[in-house]
Amino acid sequence: MRYTQTAEAVAAAAAAAQLQKIKTVAAAEAEAAAAAAAAAAAATATAAAEAAAPPPKAETTPTITTTTTTTTTPASSSSSAAPSAAASAASAAAASAAAAGGGGWGRCDIMQQQQQQQQEEQEEETPQQQQQQQQQQQQQQQQQQQQQHQHQQDCQQV
DSSP states (O other), X not given: OHHHHHHHHHHHHHHHHHHHHHHHHHHHHHHHHHHHHHHHHHHHHHHHHHXXXXXXXXXXXXXXXXXXXXXXXXXXXXXXXXXXXXXXXXHHHHHHHHHHTOTTOOHHHXXXXXXXXXXXXXXXXXXXXXXXXXXXXHHHHHHHHHHHHHHHHHHHHO
């Protein structure tokens, strides 16, 4: 009888140990499933953030320079349009070179050249054209500030 009780106790202990092992495995599997779900959610969130993020600066810089270098000149002063167009082309070329990562042009050099070009163009414009140019400059400055802020954030992330 004693032997039977001992055997039953051993069997009960073995069953309890087996049950505990099953619970441990189930808990580990549940944790692994939760970790996999969290990783999938993080990957989805990252993909969504990347899709919503603005395009890289190399794509945005030329667009901004083309919008800020457009000028309107009266028909009577067609001789002054050539220098303005040349300055616009030089500015756009410098911006494209900077966007491509070459040419030795820095962001500050491009901004300084654009400001100099705009000052030269303003000397030849009517008051209405000057007002339009000022509005364009304000928009350009806002865009440049946004780009600089984004650039600083990108540099800090690296």
